[in-house]
Amino acid sequence: MKRFSIAVIPGDGIGREVVPAALNVLDTAASAHGGIAFDYTEFPWSCEYYLEHGEMMPEDGLEQLKKFDAILLGAVGNPQLVPDHVSLWGLLINIRRGFQQSINIRPAKYFEGLRSPLADPKQFDFIVVRENSEGEYSEVGGRIHQGSSQIAIQNSIFTRPGVENALRYGFELAKGRKGHVTSATKSNGIVHTMPFWDEVFADVKADYPEIEAESTHIDALAAFFVTKPEAFDVVVASNLFGDILTDIGGAVMGSIGIAPAANINLSGEFPSMFEPVHGSAPDIVGKHIANPIGQIWTAKMMLDHLGETELGAGILSAVEEVTKNGVKTPDIGGSATTEEVTAAICEQLKK
Ligand SMILES: NC(=O)c1ccc[n+]([C@@H]2O[C@H](COP(=O)([O-])OP(=O)(O)OC[C@H]3O[C@@H](n4cnc5c(N)ncnc54)[C@H](O)[C@@H]3O)[C@@H](O)[C@H]2O)c1
Ligand SMILES: O=C(O)C[C@@H](O)C(=O)O
Ligand SMILES: [K+]
Ligand SMILES: [Mn+2]
Numbered sequence: 622m623k624r625f626s627i628a629v630i631p632g633d634g635i636g637r638e639v640v641p642a643a644l645n646v647l648d649t650a651a652s653a654h655g656g657i658a659f660d661y662t663e664f665p666w667s668c669e670y671y672l673e674h675g676e677m678m679p680e681d682g683l684e685q686l687k688k689f690d691a692i693l694l695g696a697v698g699n700p701q702l703v704p705d706h707v708s709l710w711g712l713l714i715n716i717r718r719g720f721q722q723s724i725n726i727r728p729a730k731y732f733e734g735l736r737s738p739l740a741d742p743k744q745f746d747f748i749v750v751r752e753n754s755e756g757e758y759s760e761v762g763g764r765i766h767q768g769s770s771q772i773a774i775q776n777s778i779f780t781r782p783g784v785e786n787a788l789r790y791g792f793e794l795a796k797g798r799k800g801h802v803t804s805a806t807k808s809n810g811i812v813h814t815m816p817f818w819d820e821v822f823a824d825v826k827a828d829y830p831e832i833e834a835e836s837t838h839i840d841a842l843a844a845f846f847v848t849k850p851e852a853f854d855v856v857v858a859s860n861l862f863g864d865i866l867t868d869i870g871g872a873v874m875g876s877i878g879i880a881p882a883a884n885i886n887l888s889g890e891f892p893s894m895f896e897p898v899h900g901s902a903p904d905i906v907g908k909h910i911a912n913p914i915g916q917i918w919t920a921k922m923m924l925d926h927l928g929e930t931e932l933g934a935g936i937l938s939a940v941e942e943v944t945k946n947g948v949k950t951p952d953i954g955g956s957a958t959t960e961e962v963t964a965a966i967c968e969q970l971k972k
Contacts, residue, residue: 622658625927628689628892629663632712634901635911636667636695642913642963643693643920646939649967650932657929662689668699668708677703677711683719686892691923692716694896695916699903710760713896717753720891722884723783724790725751725863726922727898729850729870729880734944736954737875745850748794749870751863752787753884755780756814758860779814779859781821786887788825791857795832801854802826802834805842805862818859843869867898871915876952878902878912881919883926895923909958912950914940917966939969 631640644661651657664685666678677697679685686692697713698705716722730746731737755778762775788804795802804822808815819836826834837845839862845852846869858866871880880898897915905911917940924933948965949955957965 623656624658624660625690626660626662626688627923628686628692629661630666630692630694630712631663632695632697632901633667633669633699633708634696634903634906635899636697636901638906638909638911638959639897639913639916640693640695642959643916645963646913646917646936646966646970647920647924649970650936653935653970654932657932666712667697668702671703671708671711677708678715683716686716686720689892690927691892692894693920693923694894696896696899696901698901701903714758716894717884720884720886720894721754721888722886722891722894723752723754723786724885724887725753725882726794726885727751727863727867727870727880727882728922729867729874731850731874732941732944734941734947734949735875735879736949737873739847739850739873742873743849743851745853745873747850747853747870748798748855749863749867750787750791750794750855750857751867752783752858752860753863754860755783756860777811777814779817784818784821784859785825787859788822788857789828790887791855792825792829792832792834795834795855796829799854800832802829802832803842803853803856804834804836805839805856805858805866806836807839807862809838814859822857839866842866846870846873871898875954876912877915878950878952879914879918881915881922883919883922885926893923893926895919895926909960910951911959912952913959913963913966914944917963935970936966939966942969 631637728748757777759778764773871877877899882898884894886893897919921933921936943965948957
């Protein structure tokens, strides 16, 4: 029996509804397989934990997580209790940075039964590689003065290794796909960091003559994600651009509740973390209508990372089959609950 140790952090809001769904699906897939098992250790780190302890996770939290094969996280954020920048930086971004998860991979694809808001959706299938360790997400900056003369400064940080890592990962990924890379830029308006990003792109591109690659301004790219998502294969973007593009990716699929994500530690020194694109969705919490597919697809990405690609493929097929059969939560046009969708996926896996 092959065993994997998984750190589970449901977090806040619907994270606590969709994470149990994903664990259920993982266990069902594993027992159908017969040779794989998961050992879960759950951590209560969340905004409620913050109210009790004054921090989102304990001082030695990373030390506690280090020994696991992977981390499965739901969502972080309850702005009623804790300001969003405090909760996000205290937990999610703390882990991304602490474990050098420098890449965030976020696929989006059309599948049958998903009700896309696009009038005539084609068979799109793309992956956004989001730079995940620097860029616009930086602690460098501060505030001075008071009242009407207040000033806030936030510096973007773009390093050669950070940018090159993301781009190179994207080109490598494209080799095994359709062989096409799009680099998201904004060098017409952001005059220091984005021309730098473009220079690194040109250097990396030169190493991959077999890959078709182009650079597109982020504003036009955002529109193309809506008007022609089928034109893309691998898209590489800075931290903030990638954040925004991947909510659009979820939206064109039909709901951001479907979109999966993987925060990857490239060296293998630390565990990688798997959490969907969506947040804690305070507007639907407790209503049993959270779409579990984003979290389940995310668990599939975790299996791919652990080398269990066949098991992962089986899970995605089961999700597609159940969606095609119309067992769907309201965000994608159905009337099923989170639990009903999860049960249907588990039933499908047992077939
Ligand atoms: N990675 C993360 O943990 C993460 C990501 C985004 C936002 N957040 C946090 O989540 C909180 C809410 O943020 P937000 O409202 O901007 O984004 P959100 O993703 O939580 O919600 C946006 C919209 O999408 C819907 N939605 C999201 N996931 C869904 C699902 N699985 N099924 C059905 N509908 C779903 C919500 O109901 C809401 O209408 C904030 O505290 C924010 O900081 C965390
Ligand atoms: O800004 C972030 O990275 C948090 C969240 O919006 C995400 O996409 O993971
Ligand atoms: K999330
Ligand atoms: Mn986001």
